[in-house]
Amino acid sequence: MKCFVKSVGVIDRDNEVHQVTFKPGLNVITGKSSMGKSAIIEIFDFCFGNGDDTIPKGVITARSKMYFTILEFEEDILLLARDPDVDRLFIGEVRGSLDEIFFNMKNTKNFFSPSLFLPLRDFKKELGRYFAVTMTDIDEDLSPREYGKSKSATPSVRSFASYMLQHQNLVANKHALFYRFDQKEKRDQAIEHLKIFMNFVDQQYFWLSQENNQLRAEMKKIEAQIPKTKEEKTRFVARVDELLAEYKTISGTDLIALTGDQIAGSVKTSFKRIRDANVRIDSIADTYTERKKILEDERSKQTIVVRELQDKLHAVKSSISLTEDFAKNISEIPVPEYAEVSDSQCPFCAAPSDHVENEANKLTAAIGWMNTELKTTSYARESFREEESKLAKSLDKQKEILSGIQAKITQLVKQVEDLKKSKTVDEIALRVKHRLEGVIEDYANKQKSEFEGTLQHLKSRISEIKPLLDAYNVPGKMNDLSDLINSEMARIGAGFDFEEAYQPINLKFDLHTFDLWHESSTMGNVYLRSMGSGANWLYSHLTLFLALHSVFALKHEEGCKIPPILFFDQPTQVYFPSKIDHGQTFDAKTLAELTASTDRLDDDLRSVTNMFNRLVEFCEQTQKSTGIMPQIIVTDHADDLTLKGEANFQSFVRATWRKRGFIAERPADAIA
Numbered sequence: 001m002k003c004f005v006k007s008v009g010v011i012d013r014d015n016e017v018h019q020v021t022f023k024p025g026l027n028v029i030t031g032k033s034s035m036g037k038s039a040i041i042e043i044f045d046f047c048f049g050n051g052d053d054t055i056p057k058g059v060i061t062a063r064s065k066m067y068f069t070i071l072e073f074e075e076d077i078l079l080l081a082r083d084p085d086v087d088r089l090f091i092g093e094v095r096g097s098l099d100e101i102f103f104n105m106k107n108t109k110n111f112f113s114p115s116l117f118l119p120l121r122d123f124k125k126e127l128g129r130y131f132a133v134t135m136t137d138i139d140e141d142l143s144p145r146e147y148g149k150s151k152s153a154t155p156s157v158r159s160f161a162s163y164m165l166q167h168q169n170l171v172a173n174k175h176a177l178f179y180r181f182d183q184k185e186k187r188d189q190a191i192e193h194l195k196i197f198m199n200f201v202d203q204q205y206f207w208l209s210q211e212n213n214q215l216r217a218e219m220k221k222i223e224a225q226i227p228k229t230k231e232e233k234t235r236f237v238a239r240v241d242e243l244l245a246e247y248k249t250i251s252g253t254d255l256i257a258l259t260g261d262q263i264a265g266s267v268k269t270s271f272k273r274i275r276d277a278n279v280r281i282d283s284i285a286d287t288y289t290e291r292k293k294i295l296e297d298e299r300s301k302q303t304i305v306v307r308e309l310q311d312k313l314h315a316v317k318s319s320i321s322l323t324e325d326f327a328k329n330i331s332e333i334p335v336p337e338y339a340e341v342s343d344s345q346c347p348f349c350a351a352p353s354d355h356v357e358n359e360a361n362k363l364t365a366a367i368g369w370m371n372t373e374l375k376t377t378s379y380a381r382e383s384f385r386e387e388e389s390k391l392a393k394s395l396d397k398q399k400e401i402l403s404g405i406q407a408k409i410t411q412l413v414k415q416v417e418d419l420k421k422s423k424t425v426d427e428i429a430l431r432v433k434h435r436l437e438g439v440i441e442d443y444a445n446k447q448k449s450e451f452e453g454t455l456q457h458l459k460s461r462i463s464e465i466k467p468l469l470d471a472y473n474v475p476g477k478m479n480d481l482s483d484l485i486n487s488e489m490a491r492i493g494a495g496f497d498f499e500e501a502y503q504p505i506n507l508k509f510d511l512h513t514f515d516l517w518h519e520s521s522t523m524g525n526v527y528l529r530s531m532g533s534g535a536n537w538l539y540s541h542l543t544l545f546l547a548l549h550s551v552f553a554l555k556h557e558e559g560c561k562i563p564p565i566l567f568f569d570q571p572t573q574v575y576f577p578s579k580i581d582h583g584q585t586f587d588a589k590t591l592a593e594l595t596a597s598t599d600r601l602d603d604d605l606r607s608v609t610n611m612f613n614r615l616v617e618f619c620e621q622t623q624k625s626t627g628i629m630p631q632i633i634v635t636d637h638a639d640d641l642t643l644k645g646e647a648n649f650q651s652f653v654r655a656t657w658r659k660r661g662f663i664a665e666r667p668a669d670a671i672a
Contacts, residue, residue, distance in 0.1 A: 001562065002628065003072065003563035004072045005069065005070070005631060005633065006021065006022060006070040007069070007070040008022070008068075009068055010063075010064040010066065011065050011066040016106070017106060020040065020662075024619075025632070026652045028635075029636075030657070031655070036056075036661045036663065037635035038167075038570070039056055039060050040569075041167060042054050043069065044165075047069040048127075048157065048158070049120060049158050053084055055084075060662060063663055065108070066081055067084070068082075068090075076130070077093065077101075078130060079091070079092055081112060092116040124156050135154050135206070137151065137207070137210075138152055138154055138196065139152050140213060141210065141213040142214060152192075155193040159193050159197070163178075163549075164566055165567050166545060166571075167569050171568055171571050171573075172537045172538040172571070172573065172574050174528055174529045174534075178514065190514075194511065197561045199555075199558055199560060199561060200477045201472055201474060205469070208469055212469060215458050215461055219455065219459065222455050233264055236260070236443050237261050237263075237264050240260035240264070243432060243435060244256075247429055250425060251429040256270075264443075277433070279426055281425050295405055295412070299406060306399055309394055309398060310395065312391055316387050316391060319384050320384045320388065323384065484551050488547035488551060489543050489547040490507070492542075492546050495610070496611070497606075502526075505518060505539075506519045507544065509547075537574075538571060542568070549566055552564060553626040553628040554625070556626060564630040564631055565633070567634075567635075568634045569636075570635065570636055570637070572608045575604040575605075609642065612641055613647070618630070618632075
């Protein structure tokens with residue numbers, strides 16, 4: 001996304017405008033301590049939708065009425081403004097030159113239309129529209145919402161801040177790399193939203209993912225029913241075999257030359273054959289007697305099984321009752337823990353005797369054994385409880401089988417009773433045939449409506465979605481992005497003054513966790529927090545963020561939404577602490593004397609100069625390779641550096657605050 005900062009400033013309470021104008025490329029604001037340099041990054045962040053006002057308290061906050069940031073897009077100039085005392089933010093397009101805009105801004109009542117002040121949430125959505133970040137739902141799976149999980153936060157321009165801002169306390173931090181990552185929720189959002197900001201996915205991707213996951217969940221539920229379907233088939237086969245046997249018993253003939261299993265394998269065809277079959281009666285057949293004898297034998301055998309289980313269950317229950325009574329009784333009896341004896345001697349000759357001691361030792365051992373056994377009572381009781389449960393379940397199952405056999409016998413007897421009531425054999429056989437047809441018809445309809453059609457529809461839709469999701473190739477693109485970032489870090493990092501132990505620098509970045517480390521064949525993976533000095537931490541930050549913005553520029557044509565804007569606040573502090581710089585000029589020697597580092601002054605100054613050379617070089621190379629000039633805004637106290645080649649440090653300086661600060665003194669203040 002081509003977007004640059006044109007200006008950052010404030011309107012004071014006298015309606016005077018104080019601002020700094022920026023250009024694409026390197027921009028430097030230099031000055032001594034406490035002059036307002038660090039306020040620039042905070043004002044930008046505040047106008048960019050930060051929920052907290054982190055602008056340093058002092059002259060600026062005391063005199064400012066309105067903060068503003070002007071962004072330049074390819075076709076629009078956008079003004080973002082914020083009154084610190086109002087919970088709404090201004091966002092509106094402006095026309096004309098900067099001088100005209102600044103002049104008009106002085107009349108705040110007429111310039112800032114009340115209708116363009118929006119609540120923070122609406123402001124971020126409106127600003128996101130300019131960066132093409134306007135998604136409504138980015139969850140790939142909706143099922144967690146069914147269990148109360150909230151909808152994931154949609155991408156916001158606020159996540160851009162993590163890639164654009166390196167504050168003073170962050171730029172050389174060994175524990176943190178990214179702004180806002182101290183809050184886990186914002187950290188996770190920035191990581192998760194990267195594929196959106198890189199334009200690897202769009203809203204359609206998330207809708208397709210939601211549908212795909214929902215379909216797969218439904219398919220999984222249906223497939224989970226397959227074991228139940230098998231159980232239903234088993235019950236169906238048993239019921240059909242039972243009805244076929246009942247028909248043969250009453251008619252003396254087979255209705256059809258098929259078994260229940262064969263009918264289940266071809267339900268529709270079998271149903272037609274059974275429906276078209278004629279009832280045939282063989283009155284002299286012995287099928288009734290044979291069937292009844294078989295069932296009575298089965299009943300006898302099953303009765304034995306049930307009786308044996310009943311005996312076992314009774315025995316277990318008795319054991320439980322005994323252990324409970326035993327536990328109750330022993331709890332009321334004091335149990336010794338040991339036997340205590342004193343020295344003994346023979347009553348006749350007074351000679352010492354160890355007989356009593358030996359017996360006491362045996363008694364102590366017996367007490368120990370008894371106490372151990374008593375402790376096992378509760379475990380035995382629990383074991384019996386488990387066995388009781390198993391036997392009870394098995395008994396219920398066997399009783400159910402016995403009841404089924406008895407029901408079949410009862411049905412046979414009922415056939416005889418029906419015949420006594422003047423019902424014909426043909427009528428009874430026909431009634432059995434109709435019951436068989438009903439069972440088969442119900443099974444056929446259930447199979448088709450609940451499983452086959454639904455499962456086939458789900459699979460068909462999933463097969464349609466798969467190539468659409470595969471076309472996004474998100475894993476492949478993220479892997480390529482990771483390789484590209486690591487490659488750029490190798491190129492950029494080679495130009496910085498890392499300590500000798502970390503040269504050649506071999507930084508790696510994980511897009512899943514956003515961890516950074518130096519990969520070494522001798523030291524293994526050395527993470528940032530273990531990389532020694534502040535210079536290593538600083539250069540790790542610079543290398544990573546320059547590499548990221550190099551990749552963002554390379555991916556601009558593919559729709560990368562992150563603007564090429566990068567703030568570095570006080571990066572030279574690891575060499576020349578800004579807090580002790582109070583002079584009218586930048587004097588590296590004096591600062592070195594104050595920090596007792598004169599012995600390495602030349603090296604430190606060389607490293608600082610090299611850092612700015614690399615920033616200039618980065619901007620020029622990025623523009624040459626991508627056509628986009630990145631914008632780097634550095635607020636620092638280093639000044640008057642001699643850069644290499646034709647680069648002139650002063651050409652990059654947008655403001656110098658040594659005799660005055662960001663907000664100039666009022667004439668009345670100067671006279672006073």
